[in-house]
Amino acid sequence: MPPRLQISSLRRPALRCPYELQIIRKASTAAVTPAAPIEQMTRSPAPISRSPPTQPPSHRNPEYRRSQLLRQYTSILRTSPLMVLFQHNNLKSMEWASIRRELTKALEKVDEKIAAEGRTSPALAPYIKVQTVQTSIFEVALRIVEHFRPTEAALASGKPPSAVDPITQTSAELPILSGSRDDPALTHDLSRAAYEAVKHLKGRHELADVLVGPIAILSIPAVSPEHMKAALSILTPKESGFRAPTRKANPDYHEPIVQIGLQKLNLLAARVDGQILDLNQTKWVGGIEGGMDGLRSQLVTALQSMGSSLTNTLEGAGKSLYFTMESRRSVLEEEQKPEGEKSESS
């Protein structure tokens, strides 16, 4: 009976690498330790932190959906200075999809128009989104973004430690609490510091009363009244007073699925650069012609006219004094003249 295990198959790997033994022998004879890098000689390695710098321990459990939603909302609030809040009532998914389609179309048109006018503002249409939010989490995110200001010291201590003294390896000692999720040095949005800082402000934000029921937000990553106007003319043409596209210009917009969906959307408020605006103020912001550039040009003309009027005012006093003196002089001269003439004649 032949052996089950082929001996040749065992030998084959050894044959495949005939230089292996030689290499090992060479390495053993001339073993040179490579020089340590300069970095390692001048600085000692940092003390070992228990958590990776991208994943600091957090007070709110990062595995929960609500924690990740909170992070998402704080990020949206920090990156979008212009935000519009809507109430959405039982919209179907197909209605949402068709409304979003129309919104993207309208915003792309605005981008094209801005590009055609030769202005240098970046295209915003791909970044403007409508999304529904969890109101209670969104309210916490608002409070954290607006009221949680970690100090410089706290920010510095939250960073991964770096060693300073080259002699001792772990010269910068980690605080005892570090590695625990309640470390006061941690200052990210899910940290205990953020939680403690905004806890007492619960329900006291200006938008707290608005954030009730089903809420959707439209987030625009720049203060661009033109984009806001286009979005409002699509989403809430009746309430905002901006004209919706006509049936001829955009027949898709007048499909029943879009129109029925839009009837269930209500414009509630807006948030511009941290300021909360109501319906009328939102209309006013949307009505700014020519976007931010238009507003700037209006400001420039206002300032110029104010400057000229100011110089006129300042000149006025001097001028009036001059005129008074002149008239007085002419009066005096006239008074003197007849007297002189009289004296000469008499």
Next chain:
Amino acid sequence: MPIPISVITTFRTTFNPFSQASRPCRLFLSLLRTPNTVPGGASFIDIKVNQLPRNSTQEPTMTIGFKGGKELTLEVGKRGLKIGDVVEEVSRVGRQLEREASLKG
């Protein structure tokens, strides 16, 4: 407690979204605006919403019109109603109407 959507025909509400008293108005609105109550739906409800400016101190109110011409006006802000109370009042009227209809045959 279910809302008698089939006997409601109109809904008018006035509120300031920045006041806490407007909560029941907005929540009731979200209960009424369902796929059935849109134009062309099974039971259409004519809804008109009037939003007040932010600094207005007018109390929120709502008026619900039922089939047969009956109207129910709720001073939500003055009476300090909550959404449960509103639903209760509306469904009471709805039950009365349904009972009358069943007695008539």
